Amino acid sequence: MADLAGANGQREDFRVVGKHNLPGKLSYALATGIAKFGIDYVVPGMAHAKFLRSPYANARIRSVGTARARAVPGVLDIVTWEDEDVKKLGAGGFGPPAAYIDDTADMENAEVGVVVIAENEDICEEALRALDVDWEILPHVVDVLKGRQDAAPIARQRQDAPSMFAPPPSQPKRGNVSYAATVQGDLAQGFKEADHIVEYTLKLPAFLSGMPNPPASVAWWESDPYHGEGPDLHIEGAVQRRENVGMMYGVPPEKTVQTGLFQGGRYCDWGLRKSQEITPLLAKRVGRPVRCSNTREETFDFLMNERYMYLKVGFTNEGLITAVDDFSIADNGAYGSSSFGAANDQGYGPYYTLKCKNISQRMDVVDTNRGKMYLSGQHCPFNWDSGTMAIYLIAEKLGLDPIDVAKLNLHGPDSQDDTRPVPSFEACMEAGRELMGWQWHRSGERTLPDGRRHGASFRYQICPRHAFSGYECKL
Amino acid sequence: MESKIGAGMTLTQEAAQRRVADIISAIPVVLTEYRCPLCARVFPGYSGLREHYEAEHAGAIAPIVVMLMLNGKGCEVLIEPHWTLKRTLQFRLGLTGTKHMCDKGVCGSCTVIMDGRPVLACQILTAECEGRDIQTIEGIAADPKWKPLIDAYCRWDAMQCGYCTTGFLVTAKALLDRNPNPTERECREALAGNICICGTYPRHSQAIIEAAAAMSGGGVDG
Ligand code: FES
Ligand code: FES
Numbered sequence: 001m002a003d004l005a006g007a008n009g010q011r012e013d014f015r016v017v018g019k020h021n022l023p024g025k026l027s028y029a030l031a032t033g034i035a036k037f038g039i040d041y042v043v044p045g046m047a048h049a050k051f052l053r054s055p056y057a058n059a060r061i062r063s064v065g066t067a068r069a070r071a072v073p074g075v076l077d078i079v080t081w082e083d084e085d086v087k088k089l090g091a092g093g094f095g096p097p098a099a100y101i102d103d104t105a106d107m108e109n110a111e112v113g114v115v116v117i118a119e120n121e122d123i124c125e126e127a128l129r130a131l132d133v134d135w136e137i138l139p140h141v142v143d144v145l146k147g148r149q150d151a152a153p154i155a156r157q158r159q160d161a162p163s164m165f166a167p168p169p170s171q172p173k174r175g176n177v178s179y180a181a182t183v184q185g186d187l188a189q190g191f192k193e194a195d196h197i198v199e200y201t202l203k204l205p206a207f208l209s210g211m212p213n214p215p216a217s218v219a220w221w222e223s224d225p226y227h228g229e230g231p232d233l234h235i236e237g238a239v240q241r242r243e244n245v246g247m248m249y250g251v252p253p254e255k256t257v258q259t260g261l262f263q264g265g266r267y268c269d270w271g272l273r274k275s276q277e278i279t280p281l282l283a284k285r286v287g288r289p290v291r292c293s294n295t296r297e298e299t300f301d302f303l304m305n306e307r308y309m310y311l312k313v314g315f316t317n318e319g320l321i322t323a324v325d326d327f328s329i330a331d332n333g334a335y336g337s338s339s340f341g342a343a344n345d346q347g348y349g350p351y352y353t354l355k356c357k358n359i360s361q362r363m364d365v366v367d368t369n370r371g372k373m374y375l376s377g378q379h380c381p382f383n384w385d386s387g388t389m390a391i392y393l394i395a396e397k398l399g400l401d402p403i404d405v406a407k408l409n410l411h412g413p414d415s416q417d418d419t420r421p422v423p424s425f426e427a428c429m430e431a432g433r434e435l436m437g438w439q440w441h442r443s444g445e446r447t448l449p450d451g452r453r454h455g456a457s458f459r460y461q462i463c464p465r466h467a468f469s470g471y472e473c474k475l
Numbered sequence: 476m477e478s479k480i481g482a483g484m485t486l487t488q489e490a491a492q493r494r495v496a497d498i499i500s501a502i503p504v505v506l507t508e509y510r511c512p513l514c515a516r517v518f519p520g521y522s523g524l525r526e527h528y529e530a531e532h533a534g535a536i537a538p539i540v541v542m543l544m545l546n547g548k549g550c551e552v553l554i555e556p557h558w559t560l561k562r563t564l565q566f567r568l569g570l571t572g573t574k575h576m577c578d579k580g581v582c583g584s585c586t587v588i589m590d591g592r593p594v595l596a597c598q599i600l601t602a603e604c605e606g607r608d609i610q611t612i613e614g615i616a617a618d619p620k621w622k623p624l625i626d627a628y629c630r631w632d633a634m635q636c637g638y639c640t641t642g643f644l645v646t647a648k649a650l651l652d653r654n655p656n657p658t659e660r661e662c663r664e665a666l667a668g669n670i671c672i673c674g675t676y677p678r679h680s681q682a683i684i685e686a687a688a689a690m691s692g693g694g695v696d697g
Contacts, residue, residue, distance in 0.1 A: 024634075028629055032616035032625060033495065033613050036571055045515075213575075214575065
């Protein structure tokens with residue numbers, strides 16, 4: 001429940017809103033280089049690990065010979081998907097329940113089959129080159145529209161497990177395509193109430209991940225009688241997922257230690273990669289701290305998926321949206337793209353930030369071998385570019401400031417029927433307008449003196465995932 | 476009370492300056508042990524390591540000892556000949572302010588100053604650095620002369636996640652060394668080789684211009 005009556009409710013004086021030039025609590029640590037990210041940790045006696053990565057977009061390992069790799073000087077251990085302790089591990093991060101690693105790769109560069117632990121990364125790489133891998137190369141799909149066709153090769157070899165967040169699909173999966181349909185209200189009635197209707201199509205290209213720091217962790221085990229039986233797991237580089245990694249190894253939170261605070265890309269760094277999850281197991285096997293780091297190329301995941309969208313939006317003369325008909329085709333990427341990718345992300349939806357309740361949202365979600373789509377963005381399209389586009393089209397049509405259109409359509413904090421304004425939100429919007437010198441005009445109405453067009457855009461974005469991702473404001 | 480990541484941690488400029496000074500002074504000047512990178516055996520002298528290589532790892536290229544001049548201090552490091560300066564700073568000297576982003580010479584996160592010029596530590600072999608004057612972010616942050624630059628970066632909050640920030644700051648210091656009063660355009664040109672995924676670009680020029688004014692006695696408003 002929003003605290004509209006309490007401290008954050010009707011208050012109109014703000015310590016931070018509308019002010020700039022405020023150093024963050026962590027600014028000096030970051031600016032001076034003291035701040036350590038996962039990849040920065042070096043501890044005494046540390047060994048290094050690297051995964052075998054698939055050179056193919058869709059492939060399976062028939063067999064792997066490790067004898068030559070084990071003979072490389074400096075190799076400490078080689079772990080394969082057939083090892084019992086790996087089988088017990090289970091995926092700890094994104095994705096529906098699955099083997100932590102197995103013999104299957106459904107994207108190029110996927111971690112597959114084998115992990116090498118050695119004295120340094122160069123030796124790991126040499127040992128990986130010395131593996132005798134017999135690959136079964138399978139046909140792949142990298143085009144979402146081709147992948148949607150009946151004759152397309154199957155992109156995912158694993159069976160999808162149901163996601164705990166997603167509602168049941170609207171019809172059974174066929175080939176690579178999962179179907180989602182979330183309908184609420186009365187669409188026909190909503191369009192009848194509209195004074196205007198706009199229809200538009202939009203294609204969003206896949207958008208590459210924004211993490212500046214290659215994901216890495218270093219883990220070790222140490223005795224700690226103060227927190228009960230068994231050793232503590234010390235892991236650096238698990239950032240917000242310290243407890244999740246602890247859970248993967250059956251270690252309670254009070255015995256899972258991490259001193260590092262920093263994460264790159266701020267809120268984009270919370271989906272752990274396998275390199276950040278595997279180190280506790282490897283450290284246990286070799287009895288030493290183990291570090292595992294991705295390279296930049298190995299971190300080349302997509303943040304947002306590719307989507308083709310068709311939208312039809314009805315609205316009144318005031319700009320109030322009365323109906324939304326939304327169909328899209330979305331790239332669901334490789335297996336385990338997000339917790340939501342197995343069916344769809346519409347457990348959140350549809351369009352839950354809007355006052356409008358007459359909404360049909362249908363989506364074909366197509367598996368491909370392009371890569372991981374960590375934040376698939378399927379959950380709430382209106383909060384992203386498609387919604388912003390609708391607001392701009394309404395604004396253009398009615399000659400209204402898009403910020404006012406967005407504010408008009410946004411419901412209050414409690415429910416879609418809540419029409420109360422939220423003073424802190426209003427104050428943020430006004431402060432933002434003032435700081436930017438925001439003066440909206442219709443597109444093309446004014447140009448720079450040399451004739452060029454210019455502009456700043458307002459983006460309507462209330463991403464539930466970012467809202468619950470534990471993003472720490474620095475102020 | 477608060478247990479979330481980052482909660483409750485505030486580091487003042489003075490505390491940060493002391494920490495980087497401590498990090499620099501913790502770097503040993505001479506090596507006292509020589510560890511084999513292939514089997515982790517430790518030897519008290521370099522000759523012992525060489526003999527071990529000949530006996531146990533014949534055909535492998537032995538590590539070398541390089542004398543670096545870092546942040547005004549000479550120090551010996553034992554490295555393999557193919558190691559970059561970036562790798563040496565992190566894995567031998569504990570200087571992790573020089574960041575690893577692309578490792579390909581395109582992002583500027585690993586920028587250090589060598590003989591007065593900003594260079595990319597991920598693209599330079601440590602073996603080539605002997606006798607060169609190298610400054611890292613730690614050396615700059617520990618030097619009271621550059622307090623206004625660090626302050627301005629923090630005051631303007633010219634960082635989001637902060638991963639790229641030290642690379643920008645080192646480049647900015649090199650700019651101010653050769654041009655104490657840069658224009659915004661000159662700042663932008665100087666920083667053109669630094670990438671910030673979080674998109675903090677406009678604030679860097681603001682911070683540098685403000686630091687330049689403070690360092691030339693012009694003061695800072697507000
Ligand atoms: S890490 Fe050296 S330029 Fe990117
Ligand atoms: S502040 Fe995050 S990469 Fe620049």
